[in-house]
Amino acid sequence: MKKILTLLVVILGIFVSCSNEKTEKTDSSAKEGSKKILVVYFSATGNTKRIAQIIASDKNADIFEIVPESPYTAEDLNSKNPDSKAAKEKADKSIRPKIKNSVENFNQYDVVFLGYPIWWGEAPRIMNTFVESNDFNGKTVIPFVTSGSSEIGTSPNPLKEKTKGAAWKEGKRFSGSSSEADVKKWIKGLGL
Secondary structure (H helix, E strand, C coil), X not given: CHHHHHHHHHHHHHHHHHHHHHHHHHHHHHHHHCCCEEEEECCCCCHHHHHHXXXXXXXXXXXEXXXXXXXXXXXXHCCCCCCCHXXXXXXXXXXXXXXXXXXXXXXXXXXXXXXXXXXXXXXXXXXXXXXXXXXXXXXEEEEEEECCCCCCCCCCHHHHHCCCCCEECCCEEECCCXXXXXXXXXXXXXXX
């Protein structure tokens, strides 16, 4: 009788151990598949907004538009006018345009797509305002930019410097005419 009880205890122990391994694997894969994604963008002319909407739709992600307290007019964006708002912001790296809105519960997101237009080879200063206002520690950041001719280049670097503890993936530049298929192909290649 003792031998049978001992055998039953051993069998039960093996069964419980196997059951726990199965649960751990399931829990682990559930965590990997349940990353919460946020698409953040600033768009002055609508190009970046369109790309952001494609990404958010494809990844079933939340989306957040950075809205400046003082909106940019066409004259503010005139690259030929050295007195335009955008030209002054480029010349003075300390300028931080105010943002009208903020992300609720930013800490809940694991992955943040960060989108902006390229202005003179750089991110608009309002992007600095955003990254300096939020804690990116532990998040994966994926930049995407829009431009008629400039590449993404080093434009994310000043933003990276302000997001300590974040893991940055290589970003991508899209033109105003980039197709939805082009954007989805890039997203698929990220392996999220």
